Amino acid sequence: MKIALGSDHAGFELKETLKGKIAAMGHEVVDLGAHTYDALDDYPDFAEKVGRSVAAQEVDRGVVICGSGIGASIAANKIVGVRAGICTDTYSAHQGVEHDDVNVLVLAARITGIEVVNEILERFLAATFSGEERHIRRLNKVLQIERSSLGGAH
Numbered sequence: 001m002k003i004a005l006g007s008d009h010a011g012f013e014l015k016e017t018l019k020g021k022i023a024a025m026g027h028e029v030v031d032l033g034a035h036t037y038d039a040l041d042d043y044p045d046f047a048e049k050v051g052r053s054v055a056a057q058e059v060d061r062g063v064v065i066c067g068s069g070i071g072a073s074i075a076a077n078k079i080v081g082v083r084a085g086i087c088t089d090t091y092s093a094h095q096g097v098e099h100d101d102v103n104v105l106v107l108a109a110r111i112t113g114i115e116v117v118n119e120i121l122e123r124f125l126a127a128t129f130s131g132e133e134r135h136i137r138r139l140n141k142v143l144q145i146e147r148s149s150l151g152g153a154h
Contacts (some may be wrong), residue, residue, distance in 0.1 A: 006046035011065025047075035057082035069108035097127035
């Protein structure tokens with residue numbers, strides 16, 4: 001898979017570490033920044049870059065990292081076609097993909113330790129959407145909410 005990766009200053013060190021891990025797992029990494037540590041950068045900039053790349057299908061999935069994961073999750077979810085989930089445990093990482101078709105993983109660099117992050121990342125990248133009727137039905141409801149928020153059909 002092709003994986004977009006982005007972080008602000010709080011996630012910069014973790015992003016740099018995960019680039020190698022993702023590549024070692026056999027995936028192509030697209031680093032969308034930050035490319036240097038800048039204590040004054042802002043998480044929405046990187047969440048947007050990753051989210052737009054996923055939404056445009058330039059990549060298969062995305063990973064965004066900030067301090068708590070909350071801000072990056074909010075920002076990424078503003079982009080039509082993005083289903084970003086903050087994960088601090090392995091169950092949510094695979095269940096989010098299997099049941100909810102999560103396409104952007106959000107990590108909390110200041111909360112989750114590296115060993116757990118590694119396991120979360122592995123579970124996220126190994127998971128696939130189940131395609132079960134109940135999950136499709138629920139995903140379609142989410143997509144309808146997205147469309148109606150844009151002033152589309154109800």
